[in-house]
Amino acid sequence: MIELAKKHLKKVLRVCGANRNCQYYPCHFDGQVCLWCYCPFYPCGDEELGEMIKRKDGTEIWSCMNCIWVHKPEVACEILREILELTKDKEIDEAIGILNNRELMMKIKENVEKKVGKNNNL
Structure with a gap:
Protein backbone atom coordinates (compact mmCIF):
# COMPACT_ATOMS: atom_id res chain seq x y z
CA MET A 1 0.00 0.00 0.00
CA ILE A 2 1.39 3.41 -0.89
CA GLU A 3 2.04 5.91 1.91
CA LEU A 4 -0.75 8.31 0.84
CA ALA A 5 -3.24 5.45 0.97
CA LYS A 6 -1.98 4.42 4.44
CA LYS A 7 -2.28 7.99 5.68
CA HIS A 8 -5.82 8.25 4.34
CA LEU A 9 -6.79 4.87 5.76
CA LYS A 10 -5.53 5.93 9.21
CA LYS A 11 -7.74 9.02 8.98
CA VAL A 12 -10.76 6.92 7.98
CA LEU A 13 -10.18 4.43 10.79
CA ARG A 14 -9.76 7.24 13.33
CA VAL A 15 -13.14 8.68 12.31
CA CYS A 16 -15.07 5.51 11.55
CA GLY A 17 -13.64 3.02 14.00
CA ALA A 18 -12.96 2.93 17.71
CA ASN A 19 -10.76 6.01 18.14
CA ARG A 20 -8.67 4.72 21.01
CA ASN A 21 -6.37 7.76 20.68
CA CYS A 22 -9.17 10.14 21.71
CA GLN A 23 -8.73 11.49 25.24
CA TYR A 24 -12.42 10.74 25.91
CA TYR A 25 -12.42 7.17 24.57
CA PRO A 26 -14.45 5.24 25.46
CA CYS A 27 -17.14 7.80 26.21
CA HIS A 28 -19.85 5.13 25.99
CA PHE A 29 -18.40 1.60 25.73
CA ASP A 30 -15.19 -0.15 24.73
CA GLY A 31 -15.18 -0.94 21.02
CA GLN A 32 -17.70 1.76 20.15
CA VAL A 33 -17.76 3.24 16.66
CA CYS A 34 -16.76 6.90 16.89
CA LEU A 35 -18.15 7.99 13.51
CA TRP A 36 -21.00 9.89 15.19
CA CYS A 37 -19.01 11.47 18.01
CA TYR A 38 -21.40 14.38 17.55
CA CYS A 39 -24.80 12.81 16.99
CA PRO A 40 -26.50 14.09 13.83
CA PHE A 41 -29.88 13.75 15.59
CA TYR A 42 -29.03 15.83 18.67
CA PRO A 43 -31.25 16.58 20.43
CA CYS A 44 -33.45 13.68 19.37
CA GLY A 45 -35.85 13.93 22.31
CA ASP A 46 -36.19 10.12 22.35
CA GLU A 47 -36.52 9.15 26.00
CA GLU A 48 -35.41 5.59 25.22
CA LEU A 49 -32.01 7.04 24.27
CA GLY A 50 -31.61 10.12 26.46
CA GLU A 51 -33.23 12.51 28.89
CA MET A 52 -33.56 16.14 29.91
CA ILE A 53 -31.25 17.05 32.78
CA LYS A 54 -30.76 20.19 34.84
CA ARG A 55 -27.55 22.14 34.55
CA LYS A 56 -25.90 23.75 37.55
CA ASP A 57 -27.58 27.04 36.62
CA GLY A 58 -31.02 25.39 36.68
CA ILE A 96 -24.98 20.23 4.80
CA GLY A 97 -27.80 22.57 3.82
CA ILE A 98 -30.02 19.58 3.03
CA LEU A 99 -29.10 17.78 6.24
CA ASN A 100 -29.68 20.91 8.32
CA ASN A 101 -33.37 20.01 8.20
CA ARG A 102 -34.58 18.60 11.52
CA GLU A 103 -37.57 16.79 9.99
CA LEU A 104 -35.33 15.10 7.43
CA MET A 105 -32.84 14.03 10.10
CA MET A 106 -35.61 12.58 12.26
CA LYS A 107 -36.86 10.68 9.19
CA ILE A 108 -33.35 9.25 8.72
CA LYS A 109 -33.34 8.20 12.40
CA GLU A 110 -36.74 6.55 11.94
CA ASN A 111 -35.56 4.73 8.80
CA VAL A 112 -32.47 3.43 10.60
CA GLU A 113 -34.58 2.27 13.56
CA LYS A 114 -36.82 0.32 11.18
CA LYS A 115 -33.84 -1.32 9.48
CA VAL A 116 -31.62 -2.19 12.47
CA GLY A 117 -33.80 -1.62 15.53
CA LYS A 118 -33.44 0.76 18.43
CA ASN A 119 -31.99 -1.40 21.17
CA ASN A 120 -29.93 0.89 23.40
CA ASN A 121 -28.29 -2.01 25.26
CA LEU A 122 -24.92 -3.62 24.60
Missing part, protein backbone atom coordinates in the same frame (compact mmCIF):
# COMPACT_ATOMS: atom_id res chain seq x y z
CA THR A 59 -31.62 25.38 32.92
CA GLU A 60 -32.38 22.11 31.18
CA ILE A 61 -30.43 20.43 28.41
CA TRP A 62 -30.83 17.18 26.50
CA SER A 63 -28.39 14.52 27.70
CA CYS A 64 -27.52 11.51 25.59
CA MET A 65 -24.77 10.41 27.96
CA ASN A 66 -26.34 6.96 28.28
CA CYS A 67 -27.10 6.54 24.58
CA ILE A 68 -24.98 3.92 22.87
CA TRP A 69 -27.29 3.42 19.88
CA VAL A 70 -25.39 5.58 17.33
CA HIS A 71 -22.10 4.00 18.41
CA LYS A 72 -23.08 0.46 17.42
CA PRO A 73 -21.40 -0.53 14.14
CA GLU A 74 -24.58 -1.57 12.33
CA VAL A 75 -26.38 1.63 13.36
CA ALA A 76 -23.46 3.95 12.54
CA CYS A 77 -23.08 2.37 9.10
CA GLU A 78 -26.79 2.56 8.34
CA ILE A 79 -26.94 6.25 9.33
CA LEU A 80 -24.02 6.94 7.01
CA ARG A 81 -25.66 4.94 4.21
CA GLU A 82 -28.89 6.96 4.56
CA ILE A 83 -27.00 10.27 4.57
CA LEU A 84 -24.83 9.34 1.59
CA GLU A 85 -27.87 8.25 -0.40
CA LEU A 86 -29.41 11.71 0.05
CA THR A 87 -26.21 13.64 -0.63
CA LYS A 88 -24.30 11.49 -3.14
CA ASP A 89 -24.56 13.97 -6.02
CA LYS A 90 -24.23 17.13 -3.93
CA GLU A 91 -21.34 19.38 -3.05
CA ILE A 92 -20.49 19.45 0.65
CA ASP A 93 -22.09 22.82 1.46
CA GLU A 94 -25.27 21.85 -0.40
CA ALA A 95 -25.33 18.49 1.43
Whole structure:
Protein backbone atom coordinates (compact mmCIF):
# COMPACT_ATOMS: atom_id res chain seq x y z
CA MET A 1 0.00 0.00 0.00
CA ILE A 2 1.39 3.41 -0.89
CA GLU A 3 2.04 5.91 1.91
CA LEU A 4 -0.75 8.31 0.84
CA ALA A 5 -3.24 5.45 0.97
CA LYS A 6 -1.98 4.42 4.44
CA LYS A 7 -2.28 7.99 5.68
CA HIS A 8 -5.82 8.25 4.34
CA LEU A 9 -6.79 4.87 5.76
CA LYS A 10 -5.53 5.93 9.21
CA LYS A 11 -7.74 9.02 8.98
CA VAL A 12 -10.76 6.92 7.98
CA LEU A 13 -10.18 4.43 10.79
CA ARG A 14 -9.76 7.24 13.33
CA VAL A 15 -13.14 8.68 12.31
CA CYS A 16 -15.07 5.51 11.55
CA GLY A 17 -13.64 3.02 14.00
CA ALA A 18 -12.96 2.93 17.71
CA ASN A 19 -10.76 6.01 18.14
CA ARG A 20 -8.67 4.72 21.01
CA ASN A 21 -6.37 7.76 20.68
CA CYS A 22 -9.17 10.14 21.71
CA GLN A 23 -8.73 11.49 25.24
CA TYR A 24 -12.42 10.74 25.91
CA TYR A 25 -12.42 7.17 24.57
CA PRO A 26 -14.45 5.24 25.46
CA CYS A 27 -17.14 7.80 26.21
CA HIS A 28 -19.85 5.13 25.99
CA PHE A 29 -18.40 1.60 25.73
CA ASP A 30 -15.19 -0.15 24.73
CA GLY A 31 -15.18 -0.94 21.02
CA GLN A 32 -17.70 1.76 20.15
CA VAL A 33 -17.76 3.24 16.66
CA CYS A 34 -16.76 6.90 16.89
CA LEU A 35 -18.15 7.99 13.51
CA TRP A 36 -21.00 9.89 15.19
CA CYS A 37 -19.01 11.47 18.01
CA TYR A 38 -21.40 14.38 17.55
CA CYS A 39 -24.80 12.81 16.99
CA PRO A 40 -26.50 14.09 13.83
CA PHE A 41 -29.88 13.75 15.59
CA TYR A 42 -29.03 15.83 18.67
CA PRO A 43 -31.25 16.58 20.43
CA CYS A 44 -33.45 13.68 19.37
CA GLY A 45 -35.85 13.93 22.31
CA ASP A 46 -36.19 10.12 22.35
CA GLU A 47 -36.52 9.15 26.00
CA GLU A 48 -35.41 5.59 25.22
CA LEU A 49 -32.01 7.04 24.27
CA GLY A 50 -31.61 10.12 26.46
CA GLU A 51 -33.23 12.51 28.89
CA MET A 52 -33.56 16.14 29.91
CA ILE A 53 -31.25 17.05 32.78
CA LYS A 54 -30.76 20.19 34.84
CA ARG A 55 -27.55 22.14 34.55
CA LYS A 56 -25.90 23.75 37.55
CA ASP A 57 -27.58 27.04 36.62
CA GLY A 58 -31.02 25.39 36.68
CA THR A 59 -31.62 25.38 32.92
CA GLU A 60 -32.38 22.11 31.18
CA ILE A 61 -30.43 20.43 28.41
CA TRP A 62 -30.83 17.18 26.50
CA SER A 63 -28.39 14.52 27.70
CA CYS A 64 -27.52 11.51 25.59
CA MET A 65 -24.77 10.41 27.96
CA ASN A 66 -26.34 6.96 28.28
CA CYS A 67 -27.10 6.54 24.58
CA ILE A 68 -24.98 3.92 22.87
CA TRP A 69 -27.29 3.42 19.88
CA VAL A 70 -25.39 5.58 17.33
CA HIS A 71 -22.10 4.00 18.41
CA LYS A 72 -23.08 0.46 17.42
CA PRO A 73 -21.40 -0.53 14.14
CA GLU A 74 -24.58 -1.57 12.33
CA VAL A 75 -26.38 1.63 13.36
CA ALA A 76 -23.46 3.95 12.54
CA CYS A 77 -23.08 2.37 9.10
CA GLU A 78 -26.79 2.56 8.34
CA ILE A 79 -26.94 6.25 9.33
CA LEU A 80 -24.02 6.94 7.01
CA ARG A 81 -25.66 4.94 4.21
CA GLU A 82 -28.89 6.96 4.56
CA ILE A 83 -27.00 10.27 4.57
CA LEU A 84 -24.83 9.34 1.59
CA GLU A 85 -27.87 8.25 -0.40
CA LEU A 86 -29.41 11.71 0.05
CA THR A 87 -26.21 13.64 -0.63
CA LYS A 88 -24.30 11.49 -3.14
CA ASP A 89 -24.56 13.97 -6.02
CA LYS A 90 -24.23 17.13 -3.93
CA GLU A 91 -21.34 19.38 -3.05
CA ILE A 92 -20.49 19.45 0.65
CA ASP A 93 -22.09 22.82 1.46
CA GLU A 94 -25.27 21.85 -0.40
CA ALA A 95 -25.33 18.49 1.43
CA ILE A 96 -24.98 20.23 4.80
CA GLY A 97 -27.80 22.57 3.82
CA ILE A 98 -30.02 19.58 3.03
CA LEU A 99 -29.10 17.78 6.24
CA ASN A 100 -29.68 20.91 8.32
CA ASN A 101 -33.37 20.01 8.20
CA ARG A 102 -34.58 18.60 11.52
CA GLU A 103 -37.57 16.79 9.99
CA LEU A 104 -35.33 15.10 7.43
CA MET A 105 -32.84 14.03 10.10
CA MET A 106 -35.61 12.58 12.26
CA LYS A 107 -36.86 10.68 9.19
CA ILE A 108 -33.35 9.25 8.72
CA LYS A 109 -33.34 8.20 12.40
CA GLU A 110 -36.74 6.55 11.94
CA ASN A 111 -35.56 4.73 8.80
CA VAL A 112 -32.47 3.43 10.60
CA GLU A 113 -34.58 2.27 13.56
CA LYS A 114 -36.82 0.32 11.18
CA LYS A 115 -33.84 -1.32 9.48
CA VAL A 116 -31.62 -2.19 12.47
CA GLY A 117 -33.80 -1.62 15.53
CA LYS A 118 -33.44 0.76 18.43
CA ASN A 119 -31.99 -1.40 21.17
CA ASN A 120 -29.93 0.89 23.40
CA ASN A 121 -28.29 -2.01 25.26
CA LEU A 122 -24.92 -3.62 24.60
